[in-house]
Amino acid sequence: MSQRSVKVLAGIHKLYIVFFFAYLAIPLILVALFAFNDAPYPALPWRGFTLEWFLGNKGVFQDERLMDGLKVSFSVASMVTFLCLLIGTLNAFLFERRSFPGKGILYFLMLAPLVVPGVILGVSILIFSHTLTNGIEGFLGIETEILRPGLLLVTLGQFAFITTVTTLVISARLRKFDRMQEEAAFDLGASHLHVLTTLTLPYLKPALISSGIVAFLMSFENFNTTFMLVGSDAPLTITLFDSLRQGATPVLNAVSVLLILASGVLVAISLFVQKVDYILDEHSK
Amino acid sequence: MNRLLLKWNVGLLALPLLLWIVLLIILPLSDLFISSFQEKVGVGVFEWGLGNYQAFLQEPFYWQTFIRTVLFSIIATMATLGVAFPVAYYIAKVARGRVKSMLFVLCLLPFWVSELVRNYGWMIILRESGLLNHFLMKLNLITQPIEFLYRDATVMMGLIYTSLLFMVVPLVVVLENLDESLLEASDDLGGGRLISLRRIIIPHAMPGIVSGCIMVFMLTLGNYLTATLLGGKESLWFTEHIYNQFMTRWNWELGSAMGFLLLVVSSALVWLGLRMTGQKLNKVMT
Amino acid sequence: MTFALECRSLSKRFGSFSAVSDVSFTISEGSFFSILGPSGCGKTTLLRMISGFCEPDKGDIVIHSRSMRGILPNARPVNMVFQQLALFPMMTVFENIAYGLRCRKVSKKKISFHVEEVLNRVGLAQSGSKKIDQLSGGQKQRVAIARCLVLEPKILLLDEPLGALDLKLREHMKIELKKLQTQLGTTFLYITHDQSEALVMSSHIAVMKEGRIEQIGTPQALYQSPKSSFVAQFVGDNNHWRGKIVQFCEPYVEVQTEEGWKLKALYSSSFQVGDRVDIFVRPEAMLVKSGEKKPNGWVNCFEGLVSSVVFNGGTRDLWVNVRGGNGSSFSKELKVTLPAQKGDGEACLPSGRAVEVGWDALSSHVLKVGVK
Numbered sequence: 001m002s003q004r005s006v007k008v009l010a011g012i013h014k015l016y017i018v019f020f021f022a023y024l025a026i027p028l029i030l031v032a033l034f035a036f037n038d039a040p041y042p043a044l045p046w047r048g049f050t051l052e053w054f055l056g057n058k059g060v061f062q063d064e065r066l067m068d069g070l071k072v073s074f075s076v077a078s079m080v081t082f083l084c085l086l087i088g089t090l091n092a093f094l095f096e097r098r099s100f101p102g103k104g105i106l107y108f109l110m111l112a113p114l115v116v117p118g119v120i121l122g123v124s125i126l127i128f129s130h131t132l133t134n135g136i137e138g139f140l141g142i143e144t145e146i147l148r149p150g151l152l153l154v155t156l157g158q159f160a161f162i163t164t165v166t167t168l169v170i171s172a173r174l175r176k177f178d179r180m181q182e183e184a185a186f187d188l189g190a191s192h193l194h195v196l197t198t199l200t201l202p203y204l205k206p207a208l209i210s211s212g213i214v215a216f217l218m219s220f221e222n223f224n225t226t227f228m229l230v231g232s233d234a235p236l237t238i239t240l241f242d243s244l245r246q247g248a249t250p251v252l253n254a255v256s257v258l259l260i261l262a263s264g265v266l267v268a269i270s271l272f273v274q275k276v277d278y279i280l281d282e283h284s285k
Numbered sequence: 286m287n288r289l290l291l292k293w294n295v296g297l298l299a300l301p302l303l304l305w306i307v308l309l310i311i312l313p314l315s316d317l318f319i320s321s322f323q324e325k326v327g328v329g330v331f332e333w334g335l336g337n338y339q340a341f342l343q344e345p346f347y348w349q350t351f352i353r354t355v356l357f358s359i360i361a362t363m364a365t366l367g368v369a370f371p372v373a374y375y376i377a378k379v380a381r382g383r384v385k386s387m388l389f390v391l392c393l394l395p396f397w398v399s400e401l402v403r404n405y406g407w408m409i410i411l412r413e414s415g416l417l418n419h420f421l422m423k424l425n426l427i428t429q430p431i432e433f434l435y436r437d438a439t440v441m442m443g444l445i446y447t448s449l450l451f452m453v454v455p456l457v458v459v460l461e462n463l464d465e466s467l468l469e470a471s472d473d474l475g476g477g478r479l480i481s482l483r484r485i486i487i488p489h490a491m492p493g494i495v496s497g498c499i500m501v502f503m504l505t506l507g508n509y510l511t512a513t514l515l516g517g518k519e520s521l522w523f524t525e526h527i528y529n530q531f532m533t534r535w536n537w538e539l540g541s542a543m544g545f546l547l548l549v550v551s552s553a554l555v556w557l558g559l560r561m562t563g564q565k566l567n568k569v570m571t
Numbered sequence: 572m573t574f575a576l577e578c579r580s581l582s583k584r585f586g587s588f589s590a591v592s593d594v595s596f597t598i599s600e601g602s603f604f605s606i607l608g609p610s611g612c613g614k615t616t617l618l619r620m621i622s623g624f625c626e627p628d629k630g631d632i633v634i635h636s637r638s639m640r641g642i643l644p645n646a647r648p649v650n651m652v653f654q655q656l657a658l659f660p661m662m663t664v665f666e667n668i669a670y671g672l673r674c675r676k677v678s679k680k681k682i683s684f685h686v687e688e689v690l691n692r693v694g695l696a697q698s699g700s701k702k703i704d705q706l707s708g709g710q711k712q713r714v715a716i717a718r719c720l721v722l723e724p725k726i727l728l729l730d731e732p733l734g735a736l737d738l739k740l741r742e743h744m745k746i747e748l749k750k751l752q753t754q755l756g757t758t759f760l761y762i763t764h765d766q767s768e769a770l771v772m773s774s775h776i777a778v779m780k781e782g783r784i785e786q787i788g789t790p791q792a793l794y795q796s797p798k799s800s801f802v803a804q805f806v807g808d809n810n811h812w813r814g815k816i817v818q819f820c821e822p823y824v825e826v827q828t829e830e831g832w833k834l835k836a837l838y839s840s841s842f843q844v845g846d847r848v849d850i851f852v853r854p855e856a857m858l859v860k861s862g863e864k865k866p867n868g869w870v871n872c873f874e875g876l877v878s879s880v881v882f883n884g885g886t887r888d889l890w891v892n893v894r895g896g897n898g899s900s901f902s903k904e905l906k907v908t909l910p911a912q913k914g915d916g917e918a919c920l921p922s923g924r925a926v927e928v929g930w931d932a933l934s935s936h937v938l939k940v941g942v943k
């Protein structure tokens with residue numbers, strides 16, 4: 001190939017990259033931009049800058065439905081994060097530290113939630129909880145409200161597939177841990193629990209933080225599974241979806257800006273932690 | 286250590302995993318399966334049978350949507366691969382140092398924002414009173430606003446947008462590990478760019494391609510938001526049928542049959558994809 | 572008499588592979604005891620059994636008259652310096668050393684007192700606040716040792732602690748370790764595959780081969796009277812022949828080697844004509860002479876050519892190529908070590924020079940093949 005055509009090709013490649021990133025960024029930038037437009041609809045022409053849609057009477061913070069949705073999402077995401085980290089850590093220890101018959105099959109099953117579409121996961125949990133409720137009522141004559149669609153089911157449904165992600169991240173970190181350190185600590189007189197809290201868990205901390213953030217964000221923005229299991233208290237994504245179908249308003253843009261900012265901050269933290277993690281790794285070689 | 290103690294230990298550690306897998310994955314999916322073979326014959330009275338599947342096949346609207354969804358998902362997956370590959374290659378092999386990590390992070394960022402927000406952005410741009418129409422009219426390219434939403438092409442574009450991350454990341458990871466000297470050797474031996482691509486880069490990137498395609502295919506097939514928000518009545522997605530059966534038609538049995546079909550097709554295609562490219566699920570996913 | 576450590580017929584199998592078989596030895600208090608053997612011979616396995624990380628299949632470990640059966644590693648009065656050190660990278664030097672004391676719930680004040688003291692003793696007085704990755708290899712080594720010493724173990728176990736260091740530092744640390752041990756009086760159980768480390772530092776050495784102990788003794792005893800061919804070859808350099816006793820000629824026996832040489836060695840009553848024997852001669856016991864005059868009085872004497880000369884500072888090694896007897900086509904390289912500064916002509920034998928090499932029958936060591 002001639003020098004020239006190589007150059008042309010490289011130029012086209014670069015141009016493509018520019019277009020690509022524009023494609024990625026434009027929708028988000030526009031959503032954010034129209035949160036500050038002083039017009040009742042998120043559309044051109046530009047009518048001047050305003051913070052009305054954040055702070056005003058009709059702004060996000062005054063919108064009870066959105067604020068409730070935010071609260072619900074926050075509590076569900078916190079709960080899901082906690083559960084996923086806990087079970088993910090236990091799973092990591094099980095798969096990385098123990099050998100037992102059927103381990104391969106169990107590992108495969110652990111991965112399975114990744115290949116079950118979210119909608120299907122949602123409806124199957126819905127059906128199962130219905131069956132359980134009916135079963136309990138039929139056998140014991142007790143009406144159980146707890147397994148009706150609602151926040152418990154939403155939490156369980158999200159937990160069902162996010163745990164796979166935390167398990168994978170934490171396992172990967174645990175695999176890199178130098179077990180000799182644990183033996184050394186044990187030799188110096190530490191109990192198993194002490195070894196865990198002073199060495200192993202601190203080592204896992206970066207993975208716990210970043211997979212915790214991932215779990216939180218996945219839960220917060222989950223729609224497919226949540227949609228099938230939601231009851232009367234709706235998380236933010238569901239509230240937003242309903243509002244969107246009724247018509248776009250700049251308040252929705254304002255919420256979006258808040259969401260973009262929040263995820264930006266969380267992702268930054270997670271990247272920072274991973275970077276520190278990486279530096280630590282380099283040093284301990 | 287005591288053998289018995291060790292067994293207990295493994296058992297205790299495995300208990301949460303088993304509870305999770307059995308109660309939230311296996312039993313619900315089995316229930317879905319069972320439910321799909323139940324026919325309603327009266328109020329609260331069911332019989333075993335294939336009626337739900339027959340109903341599915343007898344209603345062209347259902348199975349046509351089904352086939353359309355699968356085909357569209359395959360096309361969207363291929364298109365995502367096509368769009369993502371040059372980007373991943375650029376990040377992994379052309380960009381250097383800070384630019385490289387910055388581009389990579391920039392690639393990730395949009396996807397941590399809710400899919401809803403992303404689609405909302407596209408709606409602002411593409412709807413009848415949207416920005417695109419505004420500009421096209423300003424430029425006198427059109428006189429009447431065009432509705433860009435609710436078209437197949439728009440849905441396709443939105444699906445690609447939503448899926449990109451899951452393709453770019455695994456591709457960057459495998460391409461990062463590609464030894465540059467291999468490419469140089471190939472160039473040196475007189476192989477053109479295309480030959481390098483076909484003989485070296487793509488075979489090397491295969492695990493990443495497979496894992497990206499599986500993720501994207503799964504996500505597209507099971508997509509609901511993008512398909513509903515950007516697509517309209519004419520470009521219905523199969524998940525919408527399932528949702529309707531459960532939430533508005535209140536025909537859970539038919540919904541289960543549809544859900545089960547979707548699960549079977551997606552698992553089968555994933556399996557086929559792995560089989561054809563000789564990859565293993567647990568390798569691909571980690 | 573009580574011993575610091577007694578191992579009583581310890582055995583350990585991994586599947587069908589026997590890593591340690593029937594190992595017994597005792598270590599008296601305050602000694603520097605080494606276990607020497609090629610890698611893979613089961614040294615680490617043995618040490619892990621003593622520290623408690625691995626349960627012996629058979630046998631017992633007794634430390635200061637107390638059986639260690641069923642006692643977990645964190646409750647044993649021994650501490651181990653790991654082959655790869657296993658320092659805690661996220662902690663400072665101080666925290667690393669304080670780790671064991673904290674596990675014992677020692678008060679803060681006492682901890683800092685003890686840690687400072689031990690840091691002084693290993694020569695790292697100012698380094699308490701440093702991170703592990705700021706230390707050099709030798710310093711890390713000393714932290715690993717200090718981390719154990721601060722707990723005042725009955726026995727300190729060291730698993731090839733010098734293996735990761737470069738040559739120069741290793742030479743230095745050998746002496747340091749020996750000094751430290753003498754000064755502390757703690758019993759050291761030291762594992763190595765390097766015979767020179769073992770010879771320099773130990774008061775006693777056990778030589779291991781394929782999971783069994785070949786010989787236990789002082790470095791001198793092992794060097795001067797190895798009980799097996801393996802020990803003779805593994806501990807120090809040796810020139811080696813294998814052959815058969817062909818006749819007695821008081822006070823010697825005559826041995827016909829496989830290469831066709833006839834050698835004379837001292838007679839011993841256990842020999843019989845026809846016995847297969849190994850003959851070893853240390854390089855420094857070899858005699859060498861050049862010139863017209865045949866050396867007289869050498870019991871074994873051969874003609875050869877100097878093939879290479881290696882100068883070692885205090886000594887010089889000559890490699891002398893000797894051809895087999897009776898015109899056979901065999902030839903053999905013999906190693907001869909000479910003191911370096913010898914004024915006369917013999918000291919500067921260049922390579923290529925024709926020489927006579929030999930040795931006195933007293934200097935050779937004869938072992939019957941296949942007899943322990």
Ligand SMILES: Nc1ncnc2c1ncn2[C@@H]1O[C@H](COP(=O)(O)OP(=O)(O)O)[C@@H](O)[C@H]1O
Pocket residue numbers: 585590608609610611612613614615616617
């Ligand atoms: N946990 C184990 N499982 C199986 N074989 C082992 C295990 N630990 C050690 N071995 C085997 O036992 C032999 C002795 O190992 P080791 O004690 O580490 O030798 P050394 O420390 O003398 O080099 C080696 O052949 C090794 O492969």
Ligand SMILES: [Mg+2]
Pocket residue numbers: 614615654730731
């Ligand atoms: Mg070893």
